[in-house]
């Protein structure tokens with residue numbers, strides 16, 4: 001398989017420091033956390049390891065004010081990183097306890113994870129762990145095969161177990177959803193600040209940057225990527241983008257809406273965890289996922305999307321699932337770049353508010369008031 005020079009190679013599991021203490025182990029496990037997806041590949045996270053505990057922080061300096069003004073997708077990316085971290089800990093024989101911080105904090109702390117004693121790994125979670133380095137966002141056209149029925153049901157269960165909800169877009173809802181995607185495109189692309197923000201995160205394939213999207217990942221030549229900032233200033237491709245995405249949405253064999261009961265920090269984390277487990281399960285089954293998030297990213301279109309698919313909750317993401325060609329991995333910053341503190345001294349005697357996770361899903365007990373529940377479940 002092709003490995004890009006800038007792409008961070010998947011960690012070699014043989015490097016796990018079984019000789020070391022929890023601090024060294026957590027440091028190693030972070031190499032899996034950073035393989036999580038994030039909008040524009042901003043990798044909006046940083047970490048602090050103290051003894052057997054790691055703090056996961058949302059990095060506000062990597063926010064995307066145009067496409068994600070509330071930081072909703074930013075927090076979801078942190079949720080995806082948390083899911084990876086816990087799966088990796090499980091693979092290497094550790095249970096974890098996790099606390100989701102459901103309130104905004106100045107230091108951006110969104111979750112704490114504590115490494116516990118040994119745990120028996122479930123085959124289900126091992127399958128997800130093995131998929132972490134193979135997962136990719138695939139924006140290329142898919143072949144026409146339908147995803148297997150059983151897989152979609154499994155993904156719905158995966159989301160539900162995390163406190164989120166995945167809902168297939170039915171055939172009769174598809175046209176309305178495609179129109180909302182197209183309308184989202186028209187609104188986003190008409191905004192020069194949106195175009196400039198996106199152009200700032202696309203770079204030529206050999207640029208050496210370890211964040212953002214290399215030209216190949218968005219189906220662009222290097223020359224086009226170099227011209228992007230200029231093109232973004234001078235031209236508005238809204239109509240072409242809207243038409244292309246409308247057609248692609250209609251042609252997608254499986255469209256899925258990921259939603260939560262409410263809309264807040266804890267729910268965004270839960271949505272990110274559910275997203276990552278869905279992506280990994282799909283990857284393990286040989287399928288690929290891409291996003292049609294335009295209607296969820298526009299305030300005025302989220303409600304209509306909700307109505308179009310009869311969703312009682314808050315839509316968080318619109319996903320396309322199918323079979324596609326292999327795509328190259330995107331780069332990642334190294335663990336050293338995102339680890340701001342590594343301290344062998346544990347934080348104790350701080351009060352132990354972490355909750356132990358059950359041996360299998362649900363992985364996280366949100367600690368905050370207003371914790372996520374599956375839509376439709378008693379609040």
Ligand SMILES: Cc1cc2nc3c(=O)[nH]c(=O)nc-3n(C[C@H](O)[C@H](O)[C@H](O)COP(=O)(O)O)c2cc1C
Pocket residue numbers: 035036037038039040041073074076077080135136137138139212213217291292293294329330
């Ligand atoms: C919350 C979230 C929202 C995303 N939204 C989009 C999107 O709307 N369009 C898109 O093409 N990619 C989207 N992505 C995918 C990222 O662009 C992708 O994860 C990133 O470029 C890294 O590439 P990789 O997923 O192949 O590792 C999203 C990812 C996350 C986590």
